[in-house]
Amino acid sequence: MKNKEPLILAVVIFFTLVTYYLVEPYAHHVMHKHVESEHFAYADLPAITKTGNAENGKELVTNAGCTGCHSIDVAGMPAPMDAVMAAQSYGVNPPDLSNVGVILDAKFLADLIKNPAHALNVEHKFDVSKGQMHPMVPFYGMGGDIDQEIADMVAYLQSIAISPDEVTPAMAFENACGRCHAVGYEKWTQIGTKPAFKHEKDGLAFDIKVMEYQDSLKAYMGKLPPDLSMYIRSRNEHFISTLVENPQNHLAGTAMPRVGVTAESMDKIIEHMENAGDTKRHEREAIGKNVMIYIVIFAIFALLWKKQVWRDLH
Amino acid sequence: MAHFTKATSVKDWLDQRLAVNKLEKVMMSEYWIPKNINFLWAMGMVLVITFVLLVVSGIFLLMYYVPTTAEAFNSVNYTIMREVDFGWLWRHVHGVAASVVFLIIYIHMFTGIYYGSYKKGRELIWISGMLLFITFSAEAFSGYMLPWGQMSYWAGMVITNLFSGGSLHADGLVEWIRGDYVPAQAFLGRFFMLHVLLLPLAIMGLIGLHFGALRIPHVNNQDGEEIDFDKESKKYLDGDKAGSKVMRFANDFMSKDMMVVGIFLIFFFYLVFYNYGFAMDPVNFDPADGLKTPTHIYPEWYFLWSYEILRPFNIDLGLVLFGFAQVIFVLLPFLDRSPNTCAANRRGKAFSIWFWLMLVNMIVLTAMGKLPPEGIFSTIGLVAAIVFVVQWLALPIITSMEKKV
Numbered sequence: 001m002k003n004k005e006p007l008i009l010a011v012v013i014f015f016t017l018v019t020y021y022l023v024e025p026y027a028h029h030v031m032h033k034h035v036e037s038e039h040f041a042y043a044d045l046p047a048i049t050k051t052g053n054a055e056n057g058k059e060l061v062t063n064a065g066c067t068g069c070h071s072i073d074v075a076g077m078p079a080p081m082d083a084v085m086a087a088q089s090y091g092v093n094p095p096d097l098s099n100v101g102v103i104l105d106a107k108f109l110a111d112l113i114k115n116p117a118h119a120l121n122v123e124h125k126f127d128v129s130k131g132q133m134h135p136m137v138p139f140y141g142m143g144g145d146i147d148q149e150i151a152d153m154v155a156y157l158q159s160i161a162i163s164p165d166e167v168t169p170a171m172a173f174e175n176a177c178g179r180c181h182a183v184g185y186e187k188w189t190q191i192g193t194k195p196a197f198k199h200e201k202d203g204l205a206f207d208i209k210v211m212e213y214q215d216s217l218k219a220y221m222g223k224l225p226p227d228l229s230m231y232i233r234s235r236n237e238h239f240i241s242t243l244v245e246n247p248q249n250h251l252a253g254t255a256m257p258r259v260g261v262t263a264e265s266m267d268k269i270i271e272h273m274e275n276a277g278d279t280k281r282h283e284r285e286a287i288g289k290n291v292m293i294y295i296v297i298f299a300i301f302a303l304l305w306k307k308q309v310w311r312d313l314h
Numbered sequence: 315m316a317h318f319t320k321a322t323s324v325k326d327w328l329d330q331r332l333a334v335n336k337l338e339k340v341m342m343s344e345y346w347i348p349k350n351i352n353f354l355w356a357m358g359m360v361l362v363i364t365f366v367l368l369v370v371s372g373i374f375l376l377m378y379y380v381p382t383t384a385e386a387f388n389s390v391n392y393t394i395m396r397e398v399d400f401g402w403l404w405r406h407v408h409g410v411a412a413s414v415v416f417l418i419i420y421i422h423m424f425t426g427i428y429y430g431s432y433k434k435g436r437e438l439i440w441i442s443g444m445l446l447f448i449t450f451s452a453e454a455f456s457g458y459m460l461p462w463g464q465m466s467y468w469a470g471m472v473i474t475n476l477f478s479g480g481s482l483h484a485d486g487l488v489e490w491i492r493g494d495y496v497p498a499q500a501f502l503g504r505f506f507m508l509h510v511l512l513l514p515l516a517i518m519g520l521i522g523l524h525f526g527a528l529r530i531p532h533v534n535n536q537d538g539e540e541i542d543f544d545k546e547s548k549k550y551l552d553g554d555k556a557g558s559k560v561m562r563f564a565n566d567f568m569s570k571d572m573m574v575v576g577i578f579l580i581f582f583f584y585l586v587f588y589n590y591g592f593a594m595d596p597v598n599f600d601p602a603d604g605l606k607t608p609t610h611i612y613p614e615w616y617f618l619w620s621y622e623i624l625r626p627f628n629i630d631l632g633l634v635l636f637g638f639a640q641v642i643f644v645l646l647p648f649l650d651r652s653p654n655t656c657a658a659n660r661r662g663k664a665f666s667i668w669f670w671l672m673l674v675n676m677i678v679l680t681a682m683g684k685l686p687p688e689g690i691f692s693t694i695g696l697v698a699a700i701v702f703v704v705q706w707l708a709l710p711i712i713t714s715m716e717k718k719v
Contacts, residue, residue, distance in 0.1 A: 004352065005352050005353055008352055008353070008354060009353070012354075012421060015673065015677065016417065018677060019615070019677050019680055019681070020592070022677070022680070022681035022684075023592075023615045023618065023680060023681060023684045024591075024592050026681070027681070027684040027685050030685055030686065031609075031610050031685070031686060185391075185392055185396065226600075229391070229392075230391050230599040230600070231599075233391075233594075233596060233599040234596050234597065234598075234599035234600045235596065236596065277391075277599075279395070279396050280395070280396070280402040283402075284402065284403075284406075284587060285587070287403065287587070288583075288586075288587030288588060291583050291586075291587065292580070292583060292584065292587070295576070295579045295580050295583050296580060298576050298579070299573070299576030299577055299579070299580055300576075301576075302569070302572040302573045302575065302576035303573050303576065305569050305572065305573070306569040306570050306572070306573040308569075309565050309566055309569040310566070310569065310570070312555045312556065313349065313555055313556060313561055313566060314556055
């Protein structure tokens, strides 16, 4: 009798693959909106036309009052208030400016200084005509050419920042996302990494500060932004990076601002999220390869055994 | 009392006390299997291996899993996935095996239907097999609750709601099942117990029954031929191995079982390491939140066809048809009135069409069960659900008109 097994196997594989295609790639394609990456070009923001002077920029940053709210640790300028009090005043703790020059896009920084709600893409929430002011005060100029002044300030922020190779995944994440999002699995809270306390009451005191901060954040954002520990598994890389690039593309009307990271910073943010939610990925790949080799050898031996046993049966 | 002599070997010592020689013959060397079968007959062994993988990985996971609503999610995603050595591996093996076991069950089931392996004294094999399918479904569902993610919580909510019986409004029954008004600690605790104790025990008992039911009627073969096992096995034992229509289970058929298992495991471990997403839904990596319903709630892929029989109708009719879909497969040996036991394609046009339509239609139902019930998808789903019911109602009629082949 003709051997029908290859045909039977083909039928089984065919129906299995059709089912898989329909319930996985096809169904997800239908259920989830696809958002193309804009490659972090921020095409809607005006280009910087002037060449900035960092020296002038330093003076402008000092005189324009930036440090009234922001710290610049590398320049020895501390935060005027702690994170909890800052959040009570502004809704969210204003970031330290030491490394924004390398983590954030230059065009974005320039637009942010001039028109925060526009750069952050939250004009639906902060409409000046309705008296809804964004907590970050726009820079109105110091009397000279405002575009030149802004270019100088951006040049200054870039000049004090560390080099791009020195930006760690955690640093990129904490700067861009970490003042709203906790990452419990990395002990990260909105007010910083939770230290190991010797006394329980110190730990509880820290937790209370986090909760107070979160209360302000909740009032400011509408709800508490989610903990991102497992987001690399519950979402995926493409979703996260296109969401960060422009939250409105995914969730029209969301309170989440565009944070203006560069493409390089985005890669680091993703890496940090993998370090939180998919820590064993390298081990998985290494062990996967060995298991596959082992199991193929097992299958070859099983095949040879079958051939030997069945030689007498025909 | 039996007479014991000084043992000549360890095996003899055991044989006098446990009759291991007899046992080996009954279970292995003189358990006769027809030769006229193909690799689909190895699915039973593939299922045994997958079940063993589930039990072993489950035991490891059980050492660290914490069945409380506060800690369940973190014990899985932090402790097991990050802290415990190879915890991630056991979890992926467990999750992927839980999904793949249903693929093999469906292949096994459709093999049985195609070759008529539920007829002529094999009814109990089929019935015990379908009872296994139902307990495996309960096992899968209860296990899905345990990571206490968004899909655990909301699938638990939706499925337990079904017990209110639509217009019967048996809300008291739903509360009794949950032990609370919503899925909470009492719910998680009892599903944990079901998953790790009661249902595995039931499954093991049913596997015993399933094997036992196979013993007397023997395994079916590709042509549904009635084999004289006494005559053929004698031929084999007298040395005419090639001329006999039967072979030993071990090592003859087991060597082929192992070959198929080897190939299956290549596929299985490929999924475990490189393509596990289908078995571990992303939505369930968000912790359970009773105040936030996910945009799309859908069961795992292997429940989708019956979910889609529930969905297109109003709640009462939907529930009736859903119940119908759950039990109707069990009754197959009694609904098939045909005298023929052979491959579906050789039983005449009517049954051949019935078989392939059933297979294709269940895939259509599966796909529509996942897709959002909008526009063309809900129409296709409705038609497919009606076709499913009509096919089962028509089965006794078309099979009683079938000619003897």
